[in-house]
Amino acid sequence: MKIANRMEKLAPSLTLSITALANELKAQGKDILSFSAGEPDFDTPQVVKDAAIKAINGGKTKYTAVEGIKETKQAIINKLKKDHNLDYTLDKIVISNGAKHSLFNLTQALINEGDEVIIPSPYWVTYPELVVFAGGKPVFIEADETTEFKITASQLKAAITPKTKILMLNSPSNPTGAIYTKDELIAIGEVLKGTDIIVLSDEMYEKLSYKGKKFTASAEVSSDMYNRTVTINGLSKSVAMTGWRFGYVACPNKELASAMSKLQGQVTSNVNTMTQYAAIVALEGEADRDIEMMRVEFEKRKDYAVKAINNIDKLSCYDPDGAFYLFINIKKVTNDSMKFCADLLESKGVALVPGLAFGMEGYVRLSFATSMKAIEDGINRIKEFIEK
Template structure:
């Protein structure tokens, strides 16, 4: 039996592919260092785990409202108020089975066949695939590495057509770790307002910033921008809760209502126990991820320094997330490879270091390295990469 056309257009995830290959080599007994993973290597804080256990003991194991339990929506609204200077009602928030599901559901209710979504490259691998699954057309716009991989207002304006429905802004970014400044966001917002373009603001890494720069949500600049923005966020990165699968979206009531209706026919509701765990995460006093952020900051400094000491590798220092996105095209060429993808494949086979090729993120000259692993692993990985590059110098 033939498959649906919608899945025939999907591009396999480069992240999952490299992870699968690394696992295969590990199973064969090789000492593989995987720098492809996109999740914190910390366990979920104990108080959150205990909250989940308490919820189960108290019988919170039944269906919940499709859009999330009222208590969690209230906590999310409080978080928006305190962290982002934004006011949302419960009807403007939907809790989803991870931030990825929030995005997927949004595209499903937003796009008709042929509608265009502007996707700045480098981009997270699922953005274009989810747009295609909704019948839309992802319009990739290459952000210049000299501009820290950030979309400019001029690029945005030039990419808008009569079919443009939305633009995705991801700050801090996966895969680059770069952040838009307040001024940059305001200028992008002006373009969107002038052309009636919905802004999809993916802010999942807002709590993982290692400079004095403050995360600012584009929706906070004016009521007009708030009415034209859907914010995507969740607890996966901020509270080391990737496996709990709790994300959320906040935006215009009409859109959130449609997303909730669709969710009621797809997932019924996010896992009840995970919702109560997320509730505990947001009700906690203090900075729940302070230690994790401190460790990530130290690892960033270490790996950034080590990478820039390798011939043919140039790296812009990121401000957030937990990725580095160096340009390795010079190293790949001097090592005799036709592409960075081939270079990454050979590195894994010879030195057993798994990186994610940038081609999967729309940037074929780069690779993504996650520093969500131990200091020892990062040092050993950099040592192996340098050895590989030096040994292959022509």
């Protein structure tokens, strides 16, 4: 059997591969501490679970419209208006099976062969894979600690060519936790004025910000940015609903929304019905107390982990503004992040993700979406590994 040539374009997810390996070693009875998965250790809020149970008991178990039920789409519209003063209509919202599915639909609906897509680096592992699979060409702009891992307007201007179709922004960022400020987004918007470049703004971690930093949505900084921005979001990270698979797109162009819905209709059809009803209470604020509880706890863990890592000789890390990751600089130890992670896992039973997966060597990613006890033990093991 010969597998389709298009599959050769796709690389397996290193994040998922390392998580699977860590789980396999744990199942074999080995003492493994995994900091590789981007998944909150908290349970889904009870109010959300109750809404799903109510939907099931109420017979809400049938197919829905491909792009989602009206009530859930309206809850998304209300949320975007309340949080960012953005206005959308029902025909401009598409609900998908997680934000990753939303991004797949978007890249397939937007990218033609040879289109260039600008991706700030370090980046979430899936972005370039989706671009290549759709026939596009990723164009990377590298950022580092000097700009808090954010690209500048001048870097963006230099990267734009006649073939540029899309700019991918992720704020707060996976893997760095960087958040673009309102002024930085305005400056990016000024560079894009007069072009047809679309902004894909992945805002999955918007509710997880620290140090009093305010999150600003890309679409809210100007009317021009609103008209070119497609917002991707969901409930996996902030509401601890990873397994529920709920993501959505809000876009100013109903033709694009229709194209995504058409593709989804031939692939998965609707998101499972119970999840859609459960999502309403989260979108409407009934889980806000739970979200804030998790955010506060994440910030405590972050503060401890940043200080502890920076106290280890030869290691350093930027203090993230959001999300739940540390992007740790290991360049004084090695530039080979794959070997670093493999040796650490083998000798100390600690699973991290190599920076290579995010397009940047000399770094590793640690997720602090786990217990404080695990973080303390894990960083102690990392310290022992470095000292050895």
